[in-house]
Amino acid sequence: MKQGQLYVIPTPIGNLKDITLRAIDALKEVDFILCEDTRVSRNLLNHFEITKELVSFNAQSESYKIAKVLDRIKTGEIAGLISDAGTPCISDPGIRLVNAAIKEEIEIIGLPGASAVTLSLSIAGLPTDSFVFEGFLPQKKGRQKKLTELAEEPRTLVLYESTYRIEKLIKELAEYMPTRFTVVCRELTKKFEETWRGFPSELLEHFDEKTIKGEFVVIIAPLNWKELSK
Numbered sequence: 001m002k003q004g005q006l007y008v009i010p011t012p013i014g015n016l017k018d019i020t021l022r023a024i025d026a027l028k029e030v031d032f033i034l035c036e037d038t039r040v041s042r043n044l045l046n047h048f049e050i051t052k053e054l055v056s057f058n059a060q061s062e063s064y065k066i067a068k069v070l071d072r073i074k075t076g077e078i079a080g081l082i083s084d085a086g087t088p089c090i091s092d093p094g095i096r097l098v099n100a101a102i103k104e105e106i107e108i109i110g111l112p113g114a115s116a117v118t119l120s121l122s123i124a125g126l127p128t129d130s131f132v133f134e135g136f137l138p139q140k141k142g143r144q145k146k147l148t149e150l151a152e153e154p155r156t157l158v159l160y161e162s163t164y165r166i167e168k169l170i171k172e173l174a175e176y177m178p179t180r181f182t183v184v185c186r187e188l189t190k191k192f193e194e195t196w197r198g199f200p201s202e203l204l205e206h207f208d209e210k211t212i213k214g215e216f217v218v219i220i221a222p223l224n225w226k227e228l229s230k
């Protein structure tokens with residue numbers, strides 16, 4: 001019996017028009033789809049009039065569901081891996097499954113598509129020839145140590161942050177990296193998309209007497225950016 005395949009399929013980070021034609025084809029062709037939240041993914045599939053079996057596959061369930069997923073692929077089924085938004089395995093579940101599939105010599109087919117990392121870098125106006133992507137910083141243990149280490153990192157930094165901790169992060173940057181120019185992208189590709197630019201202390205004014213909601217990407221200039229920009 002021919003072994004199946006695993007497709008890693010990027011989905012839009014906000015605007016549904018950003019999905020690729022190839023991603024739509026793949027979602028139609030796979031036998032079942034692994035996703036973080038079936039409700040979110042069902043809305044996406046409904047929009048493109050696609051009916052497929054959705055299997056919840058998130059950070060909590062990934063480890064104990066891998067074996068069953070691989071068994072299905074080995075019998076010839078084709079699986080699709082998606083996340084709630086963007087490219088799977090980038091600060092999202094999926095790495096364990098991909099590694100397990102590699103060990104089983106299962107064919108993995110990756111598709112290019114939406115990514116908040118590359119989109120934010122493309123509009124930040126900061127050096128992109130070399131950068132460090134850190135994703136989400138530790139929430140508690142190790143957070144100060146990580147910030148101290150990153151303050152000495154010479155390359156452009158890219159961080160993710162949530163609604164609940166973005167103000168805290170900017171305050172920390174004002175303390176640990178006060179002289180490094182920073183760009184904050186909020187709600188990329190969505191209705192209330194906006195980009196803030198300035199030094200961390202200047203960016204704090206966006207939080208004066210109001211609650212800021214959304215998904216955030218924070219891009220921090222290299223240590224020597226002032227010299228590069230002269």
